[in-house]
Amino acid sequence: MLMWCYSSVVVTDPGGVPPNWRPLTDEEKGDADPLVGSSYGSAQLDPKQSAMVAASQEIRFCHKCKQFKPPRAHHCSVCRRCILKMDHHCVWVVNCVGALNYKYFLLFLFYTFLETTLVSLLLLRVFMEFFMEGEIDETPGSLAATFITFVLNIAFTLSILGFLIMHITLVGANTSTIEAYEKKTSPKWRYDLGGKKNFEQVFGLDKKYWFIPAYSEDDLRRMPALHGFEYPTRPDLEPLQQH
Numbered sequence: 001m002l003m004w005c006y007s008s009v010v011v012t013d014p015g016g017v018p019p020n021w022r023p024l025t026d027e028e029k030g031d032a033d034p035l036v037g038s039s040y041g042s043a044q045l046d047p048k049q050s051a052m053v054a055a056s057q058e059i060r061f062c063h064k065c066k067q068f069k070p071p072r073a074h075h076c077s078v079c080r081r082c083i084l085k086m087d088h089h090c091v092w093v094v095n096c097v098g099a100l101n102y103k104y105f106l107l108f109l110f111y112t113f114l115e116t117t118l119v120s121l122l123l124l125r126v127f128m129e130f131f132m133e134g135e136i137d138e139t140p141g142s143l144a145a146t147f148i149t150f151v152l153n154i155a156f157t158l159s160i161l162g163f164l165i166m167h168i169t170l171v172g173a174n175t176s177t178i179e180a181y182e183k184k185t186s187p188k189w190r191y192d193l194g195g196k197k198n199f200e201q202v203f204g205l206d207k208k209y210w211f212i213p214a215y216s217e218d219d220l221r222r223m224p225a226l227h228g229f230e231y232p233t234r235p236d237l238e239p240l241q242q243h
Contacts (some may be wrong), residue, residue: 001212002111006093009105011063014098015228016083017069023059070229072099072191074178084228086175099228103202104213106171109164116157123150175197189234201225 056087062069062082069075074086078094085099097105130143138146170180174191183189192198202218203210204226215226224230 002115004109005104005108005111007212009090009093009097009101009108010095012095012101012104014096014102015100017065017067017073017082017084022065022068022071023070041049043193049086072176072179072226072231085176087170087176087190088178088218100163103204105214106202107211107213109160109167113157113160113164116153116160120150120153120157123153126150150179163168170196171202172235174201188234191231193234201231 059142060071060073060076061067061071063082064075065082066199067082069082070084072085073082076086076089079090079096083096083098085102087097087102087105089096090105093105093108095101100116102145105109111223123146124137128142129138130147140172172195174190175183179189193201201223204215204223206216206219209216209219220226225232
């Protein structure tokens with residue numbers, strides 16, 4: 001499971017913004033396309049124009065990609081493109097962690113924690129022998145190697161546990177690492193729909209798929225959030241500015 005999840009994080013595209021992507025408008029409500037007939041219809045804004053647009057209509061523009069970007073997308077300086085709901089660029093998986101592989105990354109952390117915990121338990125007996133008097137079955141070299149391995153494994157287990165707890169907290173608040181840093185002064189978050197719905201936005205509705213790096217076809221069809229472009233917001237909060 002650990003290798004399956006790790007491979008899925010590595011090979012799965014985290015989600016990029018399609019070329020010439022444009023924000024959608026609600027024609028049924030009579031909303032006009034804010035890009036039509038304007039000086040930025042071709043998505044070539046100067047910094048001052050894009051700042052005015054973002055402040056007035058929440059249209060987000062990436063100066064490096066020279067195109068508009070969806071809500072919750074951020075530019076990755078390593079990948080040199082905008083990533084949907086980017087969490088961070090992870091050197092351990094040589095890939096960005098974003099909307100389309102975030103669940104796989106969480107499962108990778110979960111199974112890594114279980115694996116390192118299991119190894120620690122298996123090495124515990126030999127580790128305890130290091131402090132006991134009397135005859136020891138292992139050779140001095142084997143005992144020393146096991147002692148060092150156990151200590152390093154425990155340190156790695158605890159670090160993974162801390163990282164896992166941090167991301168569980170982020171999932172519970174429906175936020176990413178980048179968003180948590182950006183909204184650290186904001187008491188409320190527009191995408192926080194409650195623990196259960198926040199969890200489902202990452203892991204889906206089908207419980208059979210919660211612990212494997214995959215989604216059911218039904219979830220992919222009925223949950224737009226899994227594709228990284230559309231995220232429901234709290235109706236009691238006014239849209240917050242995104243930069």
